[in-house]
Amino acid sequence: MSPQTGARILVVDDEPALVRAVRANLGSRGFRVDVAESGRAALERVDLHPDLILLDLGLPDLDGLDLIRSLRGRGRAPIIVLSARGSERDKVRALDLGADDYLTKPFGVEELLARIRVALRHTLRSGADEPVFRTRGLTVDVEHRRVTVDGEELHLTPTEYALLTALVRHADRVVTDAMLLQEVWGPEYGDEDHYLHVYVARLRKKLEPDPQKPHYIVTEPGVGYRLLTEDVIADRT
Amino acid sequence: MLDVMRRLAPVRGYAAALAAVVLVTVVIGAIEARAHVANISMLYLIAVLGAATLLGRGPAVAASLTSFLAYNWFFVEPIHTFTVGNPTEWFALVLFLVTAMVTSQLAADQRDRAREAADRARDATLMFEVARVLGEPDLDAALAAVTERLRQGLGVAGVIVELDGDGVRHRSIAGDAAPLQGADVGSLAAWIPSSRSASGARARWIHVLGPHGSSVSRRDERVHAVPLQAAGRRIGMLAVVRLAPQPQSADDRILTSVATQLAGAIERSRLRQRATDAEILRRTDQLKNVLLGAVSHDLRTPLASIVASAGSLRQTDVPWTEAERESFLSDIEQEARRLSRIVSNLLDLSRVESGTLHPERSWYDLSALIDDVVGRLRPVTQGHRVEVRVPDDLPPVSLDYVEIDQVLSNLIENAARHTQPGTAIVVSASIANGEAIVEVADDGQGVLEDPIDRVFEPFVRGSTRGTPRGTGLGLAVARGLVEAHGGNLSVRNRSEGGAVFRFTLPVEIIPRTRAAATKP
Numbered sequence: 001m002s003p004q005t006g007a008r009i010l011v012v013d014d015e016p017a018l019v020r021a022v023r024a025n026l027g028s029r030g031f032r033v034d035v036a037e038s039g040r041a042a043l044e045r046v047d048l049h050p051d052l053i054l055l056d057l058g059l060p061d062l063d064g065l066d067l068i069r070s071l072r073g074r075g076r077a078p079i080i081v082l083s084a085r086g087s088e089r090d091k092v093r094a095l096d097l098g099a100d101d102y103l104t105k106p107f108g109v110e111e112l113l114a115r116i117r118v119a120l121r122h123t124l125r126s127g128a129d130e131p132v133f134r135t136r137g138l139t140v141d142v143e144h145r146r147v148t149v150d151g152e153e154l155h156l157t158p159t160e161y162a163l164l165t166a167l168v169r170h171a172d173r174v175v176t177d178a179m180l181l182q183e184v185w186g187p188e189y190g191d192e193d194h195y196l197h198v199y200v201a202r203l204r205k206k207l208e209p210d211p212q213k214p215h216y217i218v219t220e221p222g223v224g225y226r227l228l229t230e231d232v233i234a235d236r237t
Numbered sequence: 238m239l240d241v242m243r244r245l246a247p248v249r250g251y252a253a254a255l256a257a258v259v260l261v262t263v264v265i266g267a268i269e270a271r272a273h274v275a276n277i278s279m280l281y282l283i284a285v286l287g288a289a290t291l292l293g294r295g296p297a298v299a300a301s302l303t304s305f306l307a308y309n310w311f312f313v314e315p316i317h318t319f320t321v322g323n324p325t326e327w328f329a330l331v332l333f334l335v336t337a338m339v340t341s342q343l344a345a346d347q348r349d350r351a352r353e354a355a356d357r358a359r360d361a362t363l364m365f366e367v368a369r370v371l372g373e374p375d376l377d378a379a380l381a382a383v384t385e386r387l388r389q390g391l392g393v394a395g396v397i398v399e400l401d402g403d404g405v406r407h408r409s410i411a412g413d414a415a416p417l418q419g420a421d422v423g424s425l426a427a428w429i430p431s432s433r434s435a436s437g438a439r440a441r442w443i444h445v446l447g448p449h450g451s452s453v454s455r456r457d458e459r460v461h462a463v464p465l466q467a468a469g470r471r472i473g474m475l476a477v478v479r480l481a482p483q484p485q486s487a488d489d490r491i492l493t494s495v496a497t498q499l500a501g502a503i504e505r506s507r508l509r510q511r512a513t514d515a516e517i518l519r520r521t522d523q524l525k526n527v528l529l530g531a532v533s534h535d536l537r538t539p540l541a542s543i544v545a546s547a548g549s550l551r552q553t554d555v556p557w558t559e560a561e562r563e564s565f566l567s568d569i570e571q572e573a574r575r576l577s578r579i580v581s582n583l584l585d586l587s588r589v590e591s592g593t594l595h596p597e598r599s600w601y602d603l604s605a606l607i608d609d610v611v612g613r614l615r616p617v618t619q620g621h622r623v624e625v626r627v628p629d630d631l632p633p634v635s636l637d638y639v640e641i642d643q644v645l646s647n648l649i650e651n652a653a654r655h656t657q658p659g660t661a662i663v664v665s666a667s668i669a670n671g672e673a674i675v676e677v678a679d680d681g682q683g684v685l686e687d688p689i690d691r692v693f694e695p696f697v698r699g700s701t702r703g704t705p706r707g708t709g710l711g712l713a714v715a716r717g718l719v720e721a722h723g724g725n726l727s728v729r730n731r732s733e734g735g736a737v738f739r740f741t742l743p744v745e746i747i748p749r750t751r752a753a754a755t756k757p
Contacts, residue, residue, distance in 0.1 A: 088639055089597070106573065106574070106577050108570075177599070194599070194600045194633075195600060195633075196599070196600075197599060197600060197601045197602060197605075197633075197638075198600055198601070198602050198633045200605075201601070201602030201604070201605035202602075204605060205605075211604075211605070211608040211612075212608045212609075212611050212612035212615075212625070213612050213615075214608075214609070214612065218609075219605075219609050219638070221609075221638050221639045221642050222597070222637075222638055222639035
């Protein structure tokens with residue numbers, strides 16, 4: 001049995017059909033599901049200490065971003081934001097405010113489960129960085145600053161290496177441009193975002209055997225990047 | 238200090254005229270000491286003419302009178318009195334005074350005319366420039382340019398143009414408008430009397446209260462304002478702030494003319510805006526109609542499949558096989574996703590049509606973007622051979638990733654949809670003439686529309702054989718997104734067959750940053 005079974009998930013959404021489907025799916029997989037139809041209800045239920053919060057950004061009563069701030073003030077449970085396509089700015093703001101991941105509506109069940117799995121795994125690991133990160137042929141040896149793909153050592157520039165380790169720290173979770181800039185160039189970064197995407201593209205060229213089928217680093221359009229540790233169904237059409 | 242000197246300017250004119258008379262008196266005295274010269278008093282005319290030409294009418298009259306008195310006092314017997322012994326001297330003196338007066342007036346007239354001509358030349362130049370600047374389509378920029386031009390042309394401290402109509406207040410300030418800045422726009426405008434006549438923008442000079450308002454109630458003599466009027470309605474005001482208090486002047490005329498021009502330009506711009514609004518409304522209406530047609534057709538098709546599949550699954554009396562159930566379910570899912578795509582395109586189109594696109598640009602590696610899109614669209618293009626041709630040395634391009642991703646996706650999907658399986662789709666990128674060029678070429682039968690650009694109009698589906706499954710939105714959206722980036726999207730048919738869609742993106746110079754300095 002996976003350690004995630006029995007985790008308590010708070011679903012905050014005012015759309016009954018979606019809530020019903022999510023509740024049925026999560027319930028049948030052993031999760032305990034609480035539902036809040038409004039922002040205010042969510043703020044009450046959060047005292048039940050959920051292990052994870054699924055939060056719709058377009059609630060009728062409270063601004064989604066304000067709600068994230070309030071929820072973050074009350075606990076560390078990971079927050080997965082649900083929002084519509086085209087509101088990338090809101091997603092980025094939500095992530096920068098402390099949300100852990102996002103899902104674009106409409107989303108498939110497999111996608112939802114994958115995100116929940118990743119978010120819960122990160123809570124369990126609670127930041128205990130392993131000295132060597134391994135995933136499907138990619139190894140990052142933090143202690144010796146060595147990176148190999150399928151046994152072959154890669155020669156990365158310091159910036160590329162810093163980017164890779166930042167992505168590794170958030171493996172499987174989306175990392176926004178702002179977060180990457182923070183972690184690679186430090187808090188006083190200036191206009192470097194001009195180059196951020198170019199550096200990531202270079203890193204990807206060194207890492208990926210087939211750039212059209214990125215194995216490790218995928219682009220989250222308008223939001224940031226994600227380092228994958230498993231072949232998550234890229235179900236975006 | 239400067240103020241005092243300016244206020245003393247007229248006094249200095251008279252002082253200079255007197256000094257000239259004193260000088261001539263000394264010269265005449267020196268000559269008279271040696272020999273008697275007939276009609277030597279005419280030397281005074283030099284001083285009078287000089288005063289008339291250089292200093293103006295008043296100092297010239299003063300010079301005439303003082304010359305008359307000085308000559309009488311110093312040189313006409315009996316000396317050091319104003320009495321005249323010889324009656325012929327009387328005649329000569331009066332003749333001198335008349336001559337001095339007349340020539341001074343003539344010279345002063347000449348001076349005034351020359352000055353007026355210079356003023357008019359300056360006004361004409363200024364008006365020409367104002368007219369030229371007002372020809373700009375962007376009224377805000379035009380107003381800013383006009384105020385700055387007026388400030389320079391008139392040599393005043395500051396110029397302010399205020400528009401207060403249609404509920405929108407707009408202020409354009411050039412230079413130092415401190416005496417006006419504190420003042421409330423409304424109260425300021427209220428000080429300008431509105432011309433009752435509907436004959437146009439007859440301007441009146443008025444004085445405007447200082448910034449401290451009525452509590453201080455000190456009139457600031459440096460501020461002059463003229464109302465801006467269009468069709469007998471006041472729409473704002475034009476005011477200048479001088480370096481020093483000055484009564485009415487020739488600038489009055491130019492300000493009035495500029496005010497008329499400004500009012501005309503503003504009115505024209507408003508009419509243009511109204512016409513644009515009307516056109517937008519008309520097009521929105523048209524779009525809505527076409528949209529309704531498209532919605533009823535394009536949205537109903539997937540909806541019909543979904544309802545039919547879901548309904549089938551609920552049939553309890555039919556023993557569906559596992560494969561049949563699976564096929565119904567996958568139909569529901571696929572058609573729902575198709576609906577979602579159509580809705581996304583409709584939303585994008587409405588953003589394009591309403592002109593509210595603001596690309597959030599950043600520097601990206603174009604080849605990475607192309608790889609991403611081509612990779613993501615594999616399911617759509619699996620029947621085709623997709624080839625990517627991008628040079629290694631492509632410089633980064635500033636773009637909104639989501640939007641250009643959308644553009645390229647729409648073009649590739651369009652190519653896949655309108656060509657036979659097994660044919661090639663070539664995506665290439667290059668740099669030429671300061672532009673990044675991305676092309677999507679297919680091996681289909683080309684675009685049959687005439688004119689060819691019609692494919693970019695919303696809801697126009699390419700006339701290809703078979704049943705096009707698109708909504709006719711993708712290309713319209715793509716063009717809108719590219720244009721929001723300052724590029725353009727075009728299509729041509731290749732002579733050897735197939736269509737080439739090509740879009741450009743301006744390539745700017747990347748600003749130097751610290752990242753560039755630490756570039757490994």
